[in-house]
Amino acid sequence: MGLPLDDVSEVIALGDLTPVPGAAAAVRGLVHLRGQLVPVVDLSSALLQTPGADPVAGTPLVVVEAGRPDEPLLRAALTVDRVVGLGVEAESHLDVAATLAALRMEKP
Numbered sequence: 483m484g485l486p487l488d489d490v491s492e493v494i495a496l497g498d499l500t501p502v503p504g505a506a507a508a509v510r511g512l513v514h515l516r517g518q519l520v521p522v523v524d525l526s527s528a529l530l531q532t533p534g535a536d537p538v539a540g541t542p543l544v545v546v547e548a549g550r551p552d553e554p555l556l557r558a559a560l561t562v563d564r565v566v567g568l569g570v571e572a573e574s575h576l577d578v579a580a581t582l583a584a585l586r587m588e589k590p
Contacts, residue, residue, distance in 0.1 A: 489548040491557070493565050496522070496541040510537055513559055520545065522559045537561050 499511040499522060508528035512519045522543065526534035537543075543559035 485544060485546065485560075489546045491545040491547050494543050494545060494559070496537050496539055496543050496559075496561075499537065507533065510561065513543070515545065515559070518557070520557055520559050522561060524561050526561075534561065 494513075494515070497513065499513060500519075501511045502509055502521070505511075505521075508524050510522045510524050513522055514520075522537065524534045524537070526532055542562050542565055544562055544565065545557070545559045547555045547557045549555040
């Protein structure tokens, strides 16, 4: 699956993860990133409703920022198995803004 490059802020390795009681099932916790708390979202759980493995230190995270023109940007760190590289066009794009907005509305 591909992500629109415009939505990708950076790729980092997971460090300390703070759990969030009562959060949506796809939200694995929070990471502290340059003074901000960023939710860590398990894409497998968010998209397929199938819980992925618990992330461990060093798990790659793709930090994304996306939103609708009339709404504030949403920021999240998406757990991924690996980052292969950058490309001009992917076969399948994830609508990052819609996915993050849906998680905001989801009840645990």
